[in-house]
Amino acid sequence: MLPTPSTSHVSFDNVYEPAEDSYLVLDTLSSASETAFLSQRFPVHAPAPLALEIGTGSGVVLAFISAHARKLFGHTNVITLGTDVNGFACRAARETVQVACKEHKAEAGIFTDVVAGDLASPLRARKVDVLVFNPPYVPTEELPALPDDLVVPGREFERDSYLLSLSYAGGEDGMETTKRLLDSLGDILSERGVAYVLLCARNRPDEVAAGLRDAGWDVEVCGRSGKVGGWEKLVVLRIWRD
Protein backbone atom coordinates (compact mmCIF):
# COMPACT_ATOMS: atom_id res chain seq x y z
CA MET A 1 0.00 0.00 0.00
CA LEU A 2 1.34 3.39 -0.99
CA PRO A 3 0.65 6.23 1.44
CA THR A 4 -2.37 8.42 0.65
CA PRO A 5 -1.43 12.09 0.20
CA SER A 6 -2.42 14.39 3.04
CA THR A 7 -5.31 16.79 2.45
CA SER A 8 -5.43 18.13 6.01
CA HIS A 9 -4.96 21.72 4.78
CA VAL A 10 -8.06 21.63 2.53
CA SER A 11 -11.36 23.24 3.50
CA PHE A 12 -14.07 20.75 2.58
CA ASP A 13 -16.75 23.45 2.80
CA ASN A 14 -16.26 24.13 -0.90
CA VAL A 15 -13.91 21.39 -2.16
CA TYR A 16 -14.90 17.74 -2.57
CA GLU A 17 -13.54 15.62 0.27
CA PRO A 18 -11.74 12.41 -0.79
CA ALA A 19 -14.14 9.47 -0.47
CA GLU A 20 -14.62 5.88 -1.58
CA ASP A 21 -14.49 6.86 -5.27
CA SER A 22 -11.19 8.73 -4.87
CA TYR A 23 -9.65 5.79 -3.01
CA LEU A 24 -10.84 3.36 -5.69
CA VAL A 25 -8.95 5.41 -8.29
CA LEU A 26 -5.79 5.31 -6.13
CA ASP A 27 -6.10 1.54 -5.60
CA THR A 28 -6.73 0.96 -9.30
CA LEU A 29 -3.78 3.01 -10.53
CA SER A 30 -1.40 1.31 -8.08
CA SER A 31 -2.74 -2.22 -8.76
CA ALA A 32 -0.36 -4.79 -10.27
CA SER A 33 -2.23 -4.82 -13.60
CA GLU A 34 -2.15 -1.03 -14.07
CA THR A 35 1.44 -0.44 -12.95
CA ALA A 36 2.44 -3.20 -15.41
CA PHE A 37 0.35 -1.57 -18.15
CA LEU A 38 1.73 1.92 -17.51
CA SER A 39 5.37 0.81 -17.17
CA GLN A 40 5.17 -1.11 -20.41
CA ARG A 41 3.40 1.63 -22.33
CA PHE A 42 5.67 4.42 -21.08
CA PRO A 43 9.16 2.93 -20.70
CA VAL A 44 11.94 4.86 -19.01
CA HIS A 45 13.57 6.17 -22.21
CA ALA A 46 10.37 7.12 -24.07
CA PRO A 47 9.40 10.78 -24.32
CA ALA A 48 8.08 11.83 -20.91
CA PRO A 49 4.36 11.00 -20.65
CA LEU A 50 1.95 13.80 -19.73
CA ALA A 51 -0.58 12.74 -17.08
CA LEU A 52 -3.65 14.96 -16.72
CA GLU A 53 -6.24 14.71 -13.99
CA ILE A 54 -9.53 16.40 -14.80
CA GLY A 55 -11.49 17.61 -11.77
CA THR A 56 -8.75 17.35 -9.14
CA GLY A 57 -10.89 18.49 -6.20
CA SER A 58 -8.58 18.30 -3.17
CA GLY A 59 -5.80 16.95 -5.38
CA VAL A 60 -5.49 13.59 -3.62
CA VAL A 61 -5.41 11.59 -6.87
CA LEU A 62 -3.09 13.94 -8.76
CA ALA A 63 -0.77 14.04 -5.72
CA PHE A 64 -0.75 10.25 -5.62
CA ILE A 65 0.15 9.97 -9.31
CA SER A 66 2.79 12.70 -9.03
CA ALA A 67 4.42 11.60 -5.76
CA HIS A 68 4.42 7.88 -6.58
CA ALA A 69 5.40 8.14 -10.25
CA ARG A 70 8.19 5.62 -9.80
CA LYS A 71 5.81 3.00 -8.38
CA LEU A 72 3.23 3.57 -11.11
CA PHE A 73 5.49 3.99 -14.15
CA GLY A 74 8.75 2.39 -13.01
CA HIS A 75 10.53 5.77 -13.33
CA THR A 76 10.06 9.42 -12.48
CA ASN A 77 10.21 10.99 -15.97
CA VAL A 78 6.53 11.84 -15.90
CA ILE A 79 4.90 15.25 -16.15
CA THR A 80 1.63 15.86 -14.29
CA LEU A 81 -1.04 18.52 -14.64
CA GLY A 82 -4.56 19.07 -13.31
CA THR A 83 -7.69 21.02 -14.16
CA ASP A 84 -10.72 21.93 -12.08
CA VAL A 85 -13.63 24.33 -12.57
CA ASN A 86 -13.49 25.35 -8.90
CA GLY A 87 -10.82 27.94 -8.08
CA PHE A 88 -10.64 26.81 -4.43
CA ALA A 89 -9.98 23.26 -5.63
CA CYS A 90 -7.19 24.46 -7.96
CA ARG A 91 -5.35 26.15 -5.10
CA ALA A 92 -5.97 23.29 -2.65
CA ALA A 93 -4.87 20.65 -5.16
CA ARG A 94 -1.67 22.52 -6.00
CA GLU A 95 -0.71 22.48 -2.34
CA THR A 96 -1.67 18.82 -1.87
CA VAL A 97 0.52 17.79 -4.79
CA GLN A 98 3.47 19.99 -3.83
CA VAL A 99 3.48 18.67 -0.26
CA ALA A 100 3.25 15.03 -1.40
CA CYS A 101 6.03 15.47 -3.98
CA LYS A 102 8.35 17.06 -1.42
CA GLU A 103 7.72 14.19 0.94
CA HIS A 104 8.52 11.56 -1.73
CA LYS A 105 11.19 13.47 -3.62
CA ALA A 106 13.04 10.43 -4.97
CA GLU A 107 9.82 8.79 -6.17
CA ALA A 108 8.02 11.81 -7.62
CA GLY A 109 7.48 12.90 -11.20
CA ILE A 110 7.45 16.53 -12.34
CA PHE A 111 4.26 18.25 -11.22
CA THR A 112 3.53 21.40 -13.18
CA ASP A 113 0.23 23.11 -12.38
CA VAL A 114 -3.46 22.94 -11.69
CA VAL A 115 -5.27 25.29 -14.05
CA ALA A 116 -8.89 26.40 -13.87
CA GLY A 117 -10.80 25.12 -16.86
CA ASP A 118 -13.52 22.85 -18.19
CA LEU A 119 -12.36 19.25 -18.81
CA ALA A 120 -9.24 19.35 -21.04
CA SER A 121 -10.25 22.57 -22.84
CA PRO A 122 -6.99 24.44 -22.04
CA LEU A 123 -4.83 21.67 -23.47
CA ARG A 124 -3.44 21.32 -26.96
CA ALA A 125 -5.05 18.56 -28.98
CA ARG A 126 -3.79 14.99 -28.58
CA LYS A 127 -1.01 15.69 -26.06
CA VAL A 128 -2.35 13.77 -23.06
CA ASP A 129 -0.86 10.33 -22.46
CA VAL A 130 -2.59 9.39 -19.21
CA LEU A 131 -5.98 10.91 -18.44
CA VAL A 132 -7.67 10.35 -15.08
CA PHE A 133 -11.24 11.47 -14.43
CA ASN A 134 -13.38 10.88 -11.37
CA PRO A 135 -16.38 12.76 -12.77
CA PRO A 136 -19.53 14.24 -11.27
CA TYR A 137 -21.46 10.97 -11.68
CA VAL A 138 -24.55 11.32 -9.48
CA PRO A 139 -27.79 11.48 -11.52
CA THR A 140 -29.45 14.84 -10.87
CA GLU A 141 -32.45 16.61 -12.35
CA GLU A 142 -30.33 19.49 -13.50
CA LEU A 143 -26.73 19.93 -14.45
CA PRO A 144 -25.32 23.03 -12.71
CA ALA A 145 -23.94 25.66 -15.11
CA LEU A 146 -20.16 25.95 -15.02
CA PRO A 147 -18.59 29.00 -13.36
CA ASP A 148 -17.06 31.51 -15.78
CA ASP A 149 -14.56 32.92 -13.29
CA LEU A 150 -12.43 31.94 -10.33
CA VAL A 151 -14.51 34.25 -8.17
CA VAL A 152 -18.07 32.99 -7.82
CA PRO A 153 -20.55 35.64 -6.66
CA GLY A 154 -23.18 35.11 -3.99
CA ARG A 155 -23.30 34.58 -0.26
CA GLU A 156 -20.82 32.13 1.18
CA PHE A 157 -23.24 29.30 1.94
CA GLU A 158 -24.91 29.37 -1.48
CA ARG A 159 -21.56 29.73 -3.18
CA ASP A 160 -20.09 26.76 -1.32
CA SER A 161 -23.03 24.45 -1.98
CA TYR A 162 -22.94 25.45 -5.65
CA LEU A 163 -19.21 24.68 -5.85
CA LEU A 164 -19.70 21.32 -4.15
CA SER A 165 -22.57 20.47 -6.52
CA LEU A 166 -20.12 20.80 -9.43
CA SER A 167 -18.14 17.91 -7.99
CA TYR A 168 -21.01 15.42 -7.92
CA ALA A 169 -24.04 16.54 -9.99
CA GLY A 170 -23.99 14.66 -13.28
CA GLY A 171 -27.39 15.50 -14.80
CA GLU A 172 -29.21 12.81 -16.79
CA ASP A 173 -28.03 9.32 -15.77
CA GLY A 174 -25.18 11.14 -14.04
CA MET A 175 -23.51 11.03 -17.46
CA GLU A 176 -23.80 14.51 -18.97
CA THR A 177 -20.27 15.64 -18.12
CA THR A 178 -18.70 12.20 -18.55
CA LYS A 179 -20.34 11.86 -21.95
CA ARG A 180 -18.91 15.19 -23.04
CA LEU A 181 -15.45 13.98 -22.03
CA LEU A 182 -15.77 10.56 -23.67
CA ASP A 183 -17.04 12.11 -26.91
CA SER A 184 -13.91 14.28 -27.12
CA LEU A 185 -11.44 11.61 -26.01
CA GLY A 186 -9.98 11.24 -29.51
CA ASP A 187 -9.03 14.95 -29.50
CA ILE A 188 -7.48 14.78 -26.04
CA LEU A 189 -5.43 11.57 -25.99
CA SER A 190 -2.16 11.09 -27.84
CA GLU A 191 -1.62 8.01 -29.98
CA ARG A 192 -0.23 6.17 -26.96
CA GLY A 193 -2.84 7.74 -24.66
CA VAL A 194 -4.88 5.90 -22.07
CA ALA A 195 -7.82 7.15 -19.99
CA TYR A 196 -9.03 5.99 -16.59
CA VAL A 197 -12.64 7.01 -15.98
CA LEU A 198 -14.71 6.15 -12.89
CA LEU A 199 -18.40 5.31 -13.25
CA CYS A 200 -21.14 4.34 -10.80
CA ALA A 201 -23.73 1.62 -11.43
CA ARG A 202 -26.40 4.19 -12.27
CA ASN A 203 -24.24 5.44 -15.16
CA ARG A 204 -24.81 2.01 -16.80
CA PRO A 205 -21.12 1.20 -17.22
CA ASP A 206 -21.85 -1.79 -19.52
CA GLU A 207 -23.60 0.46 -22.03
CA VAL A 208 -20.88 3.08 -21.75
CA ALA A 209 -18.20 0.47 -22.42
CA ALA A 210 -20.15 -0.93 -25.39
CA GLY A 211 -20.50 2.57 -26.86
CA LEU A 212 -16.77 3.15 -26.53
CA ARG A 213 -15.97 -0.16 -28.22
CA ASP A 214 -18.30 0.80 -31.08
CA ALA A 215 -16.26 3.99 -31.42
CA GLY A 216 -13.12 1.93 -31.82
CA TRP A 217 -11.67 2.02 -28.29
CA ASP A 218 -10.36 -0.87 -26.23
CA VAL A 219 -12.11 -0.91 -22.87
CA GLU A 220 -11.46 -2.91 -19.75
CA VAL A 221 -12.90 -2.72 -16.24
CA CYS A 222 -9.71 -2.41 -14.19
CA GLY A 223 -11.10 -1.36 -10.81
CA ARG A 224 -14.28 -2.13 -8.88
CA SER A 225 -15.67 -1.68 -5.38
CA GLY A 226 -18.73 -1.90 -3.19
CA LYS A 227 -21.07 -4.61 -4.48
CA VAL A 228 -24.74 -3.65 -4.14
CA GLY A 229 -27.21 -6.46 -4.84
CA GLY A 230 -24.72 -8.25 -7.07
CA TRP A 231 -23.80 -5.06 -8.95
CA GLU A 232 -20.57 -3.20 -8.55
CA LYS A 233 -21.33 0.19 -7.11
CA LEU A 234 -18.26 1.84 -8.65
CA VAL A 235 -16.00 0.78 -11.51
CA VAL A 236 -12.97 2.26 -13.22
CA LEU A 237 -12.69 1.81 -16.98
CA ARG A 238 -9.37 1.76 -18.76
CA ILE A 239 -9.86 3.16 -22.28
CA TRP A 240 -7.09 3.03 -24.89
CA ARG A 241 -6.17 2.13 -28.46
CA ASP A 242 -3.51 -0.30 -29.60
Add this chain to the structure above:
Amino acid sequence: MKLLTLNFLTCARKACKPLPTSFPLHPADATLATTETAFSPAFLRNILPRLDWPALKGLCDELGLPGVGDEAPGPEALFEDGELPESDEDIVGEIEAGKRPTKLAHDLHQLLVETVMLEGKLVCASCGHEYAVKEGIANFLLPSHLV
Protein backbone atom coordinates in the same frame (compact mmCIF):
# COMPACT_ATOMS: atom_id res chain seq x y z
CA MET B 1 2.36 28.56 -13.52
CA LYS B 2 5.49 26.99 -14.91
CA LEU B 3 6.87 27.94 -18.32
CA LEU B 4 6.88 24.19 -19.07
CA THR B 5 3.09 24.11 -18.64
CA LEU B 6 2.68 26.77 -21.32
CA ASN B 7 4.12 24.38 -23.88
CA PHE B 8 0.97 22.27 -23.48
CA LEU B 9 -1.73 24.93 -23.24
CA THR B 10 -3.74 26.67 -25.93
CA CYS B 11 -6.83 28.84 -26.27
CA ALA B 12 -9.78 27.07 -24.64
CA ARG B 13 -12.29 28.25 -27.25
CA LYS B 14 -13.48 25.54 -29.59
CA ALA B 15 -13.34 27.81 -32.63
CA CYS B 16 -9.67 28.65 -31.98
CA LYS B 17 -8.34 25.16 -31.36
CA PRO B 18 -7.81 24.16 -35.01
CA LEU B 19 -6.12 27.49 -35.83
CA PRO B 20 -2.31 27.50 -35.66
CA THR B 21 -2.30 31.01 -34.16
CA SER B 22 -4.06 29.76 -30.99
CA PHE B 23 -0.75 28.25 -29.85
CA PRO B 24 1.37 29.38 -28.16
CA LEU B 25 -0.49 31.84 -25.96
CA HIS B 26 1.35 35.11 -25.49
CA PRO B 27 2.20 36.44 -22.03
CA ALA B 28 1.32 40.04 -21.11
CA ASP B 29 2.05 42.08 -17.96
CA ALA B 30 3.79 39.04 -16.52
CA THR B 31 5.28 38.88 -13.03
CA LEU B 32 7.78 36.05 -12.86
CA ALA B 33 9.25 34.28 -9.86
CA THR B 34 11.54 31.34 -9.15
CA THR B 35 10.53 28.29 -7.13
CA GLU B 36 13.28 25.92 -6.06
CA THR B 37 12.51 22.45 -7.37
CA ALA B 38 14.43 19.16 -7.33
CA PHE B 39 16.67 18.86 -10.42
CA SER B 40 16.00 15.86 -12.67
CA PRO B 41 18.29 15.80 -15.71
CA ALA B 42 16.74 12.44 -16.70
CA PHE B 43 13.36 14.12 -16.95
CA LEU B 44 14.82 16.90 -19.11
CA ARG B 45 16.27 14.30 -21.47
CA ASN B 46 12.81 12.77 -21.89
CA ILE B 47 10.88 16.03 -22.16
CA LEU B 48 13.15 17.57 -24.84
CA PRO B 49 11.88 15.43 -27.75
CA ARG B 50 8.27 16.45 -27.10
CA LEU B 51 8.74 20.16 -26.45
CA ASP B 52 7.62 22.64 -29.07
CA TRP B 53 10.94 24.45 -29.22
CA PRO B 54 9.91 27.48 -31.33
CA ALA B 55 7.07 28.11 -28.84
CA LEU B 56 9.52 27.99 -25.94
CA LYS B 57 11.95 30.28 -27.73
CA GLY B 58 9.15 32.73 -28.54
CA LEU B 59 8.02 32.70 -24.92
CA CYS B 60 11.54 33.50 -23.70
CA ASP B 61 11.83 36.36 -26.18
CA GLU B 62 8.46 37.80 -25.18
CA LEU B 63 9.28 37.55 -21.48
CA GLY B 64 12.73 39.07 -22.01
CA LEU B 65 14.46 36.00 -20.61
CA PRO B 66 18.01 35.15 -21.69
CA GLY B 67 17.46 33.29 -24.90
CA VAL B 68 17.55 29.65 -25.71
CA GLY B 69 19.11 28.66 -29.03
CA ASP B 70 17.21 28.55 -32.29
CA GLU B 71 17.45 24.78 -32.45
CA ALA B 72 16.37 22.34 -29.77
CA PRO B 73 19.43 20.72 -28.21
CA GLY B 74 19.80 16.96 -28.46
CA PRO B 75 19.84 14.81 -25.33
CA GLU B 76 23.63 14.47 -25.57
CA ALA B 77 23.98 18.19 -24.82
CA LEU B 78 22.56 17.62 -21.32
CA PHE B 79 25.35 15.36 -20.05
CA GLU B 80 29.13 15.40 -20.02
CA ASP B 81 31.78 13.04 -18.71
CA GLY B 82 32.71 13.58 -15.12
CA GLU B 83 31.83 12.77 -11.56
CA LEU B 84 28.74 14.24 -9.98
CA PRO B 85 29.84 17.22 -7.91
CA GLU B 86 29.61 16.63 -4.19
CA SER B 87 27.35 19.54 -3.55
CA ASP B 88 24.15 19.74 -1.58
CA GLU B 89 22.30 20.15 -4.85
CA ASP B 90 19.18 18.02 -5.15
CA ILE B 91 19.59 15.70 -8.14
CA VAL B 92 16.80 13.19 -8.63
CA GLY B 93 16.07 10.59 -11.30
CA GLU B 94 18.40 8.09 -12.88
CA ILE B 95 21.73 9.31 -14.21
CA GLU B 96 24.35 7.23 -16.05
CA ALA B 97 27.51 6.40 -14.11
CA GLY B 98 30.42 8.67 -15.00
CA LYS B 99 28.15 11.40 -16.36
CA ARG B 100 27.12 14.71 -14.93
CA PRO B 101 24.60 17.31 -16.10
CA THR B 102 25.93 20.18 -18.21
CA LYS B 103 25.36 23.88 -17.65
CA LEU B 104 22.71 23.73 -20.37
CA ALA B 105 20.82 21.10 -18.33
CA HIS B 106 20.89 23.39 -15.31
CA ASP B 107 19.73 26.34 -17.40
CA LEU B 108 16.85 24.38 -18.93
CA HIS B 109 15.78 23.15 -15.50
CA GLN B 110 15.75 26.70 -14.21
CA LEU B 111 13.79 27.91 -17.23
CA LEU B 112 11.22 25.13 -17.61
CA VAL B 113 10.62 23.90 -14.09
CA GLU B 114 11.69 26.66 -11.71
CA THR B 115 10.50 29.81 -13.49
CA VAL B 116 6.85 30.52 -12.81
CA MET B 117 4.40 33.19 -13.91
CA LEU B 118 2.70 34.48 -10.78
CA GLU B 119 0.52 37.21 -12.25
CA GLY B 120 -0.35 38.38 -15.72
CA LYS B 121 -2.33 37.40 -18.77
CA LEU B 122 -2.09 34.84 -21.52
CA VAL B 123 -3.38 36.15 -24.81
CA CYS B 124 -4.69 34.14 -27.76
CA ALA B 125 -3.33 35.56 -31.02
CA SER B 126 -6.34 34.19 -32.87
CA CYS B 127 -9.33 35.62 -30.95
CA GLY B 128 -7.57 38.07 -28.65
CA HIS B 129 -9.07 36.54 -25.52
CA GLU B 130 -7.03 37.23 -22.38
CA TYR B 131 -6.73 34.47 -19.80
CA ALA B 132 -5.82 35.84 -16.39
CA VAL B 133 -3.12 34.32 -14.20
CA LYS B 134 -3.56 35.11 -10.51
CA GLU B 135 -1.38 33.78 -7.69
CA GLY B 136 0.06 31.38 -10.23
CA ILE B 137 -3.31 29.88 -11.21
CA ALA B 138 -4.35 30.36 -14.83
CA ASN B 139 -8.06 30.81 -15.44
CA PHE B 140 -9.30 29.14 -18.63
CA LEU B 141 -12.97 29.24 -17.64
CA LEU B 142 -15.05 30.97 -20.31
CA PRO B 143 -18.38 32.79 -20.29
CA SER B 144 -20.88 30.47 -22.01
CA HIS B 145 -21.20 32.68 -25.13
CA LEU B 146 -17.46 32.21 -25.80
CA VAL B 147 -17.26 28.45 -25.30
